[in-house]
Amino acid sequence: MKPKYIISSCLVGVKCRYNATCSSTVNLNDMIESGEAIPVCPEVIAGLPTPREPVEIQNIEEGVQVTSKAGKDYTAQFLKSADEVLKVCQENNITHAILQSRSPSCGFGKIYDGTFSGTLIDGNGIVADKLFKNGINVMTDEEFED
């Protein structure tokens, strides 16, 4: 079967989140095993280590900036990862993406507001936004479950 989906790796058991855990609301492993989907972690693709500092998107209305709580700027790595993941999609004719909710890379529709206080705002992670703007049908794991 040719893959049609990419799925955030942390949704299918890969412990690649910033705190070296995985997390999923729905079992998507069958889609990987059947070849219907490819697992992708944009932050690992960008060369970031696991575990790593948690980051959030800052000032989303004024332009993209991704920083850690300590103020370290990760914007360049996140923009690079978006380019890389789009390339993976284009090379494999991927049409759909199931991505981890609320992540600064993978979140779609809602993300944290940049204050590291757990507050959500409307917006997309850097990678999800890039894929969406390039015609990929993006949904979160929670939307897929529904």
Ligand code: SF4
């Ligand atoms: S949410 Fe996306 S970037 Fe973060 S660990 Fe999961 S796959 Fe990687």
